[in-house]
Amino acid sequence: MDEEWYLDNRRLRSFIDTVDEAADEHEEIPALIESLHDPFRELLTDDEWLTEPYDGLVPEGYDDRGEMGGDIAQWLLYRRPEKLTIFSLVLPPGVSTPVHDHLAWGLVGIYSGTQTEEFYRRADDEGAHIGHAELEHIGTEEMERGDFYELVPPNNDIHQVQTSSDVPSVSIHLLGGDVGCIQRHQFDPEADFVEMFQSHYTNVRCERALSPPEEHGPPH
Numbered sequence: 001m002d003e004e005w006y007l008d009n010r011r012l013r014s015f016i017d018t019v020d021e022a023a024d025e026h027e028e029i030p031a032l033i034e035s036l037h038d039p040f041r042e043l044l045t046d047d048e049w050l051t052e053p054y055d056g057l058v059p060e061g062y063d064d065r066g067e068m069g070g071d072i073a074q075w076l077l078y079r080r081p082e083k084l085t086i087f088s089l090v091l092p093p094g095v096s097t098p099v100h101d102h103l104a105w106g107l108v109g110i111y112s113g114t115q116t117e118e119f120y121r122r123a124d125d126e127g128a129h130i131g132h133a134e135l136e137h138i139g140t141e142e143m144e145r146g147d148f149y150e151l152v153p154p155n156n157d158i159h160q161v162q163t164s165s166d167v168p169s170v171s172i173h174l175l176g177g178d179v180g181c182i183q184r185h186q187f188d189p190e191a192d193f194v195e196m197f198q199s200h201y202t203n204v205r206c207e208r209a210l211s212p213p214e215e216h217g218p219p220h
């Protein structure tokens, strides 16, 4: 199996083993995700595994290969091409991501700092990839360390993240696809506008633009 470890330590390896064991036991994605709640929360509240630079903003002079904008760092930690990724997202105080989707199943939770999440859903037929798109705002969540939520497209798939703490916020994303390399969407809800977007990663430039997975399949 092709695997890429950008952060390689025993703790992250044991978490990936847990994901694989859960995938052996649960064929359906919702059951798989639910079985990962406790292990994911334990990872979020463990201080020992997320080391520099992956727990911080882009260092001075670093060749940032990402496209999230706004001094946002998105560090790829682990990748199994097209099947599974883990990355950290680090946002400076007060900074927001664009409103965006993921087009893959996942778990997203807070490792440090606090975040405000604004959730949306498409209120039109979702056919438009560029141009007009209507979004409905469906909720706001204040999140702190150990809090997490599920992404099961189309549920919870469109959001905007803003750091609400006076230190950078760090969230951990476990996703059933190579989300930094997928051609996905970013939105301007005020202008009813959508466009395609490929975020890449701060430490890894995508060689090509991937299509979203047709089925939200298992991680191996």
Ligand SMILES: [Fe+2]
Pocket: 100, 101, 102, 159
């Ligand atoms: Fe996101």
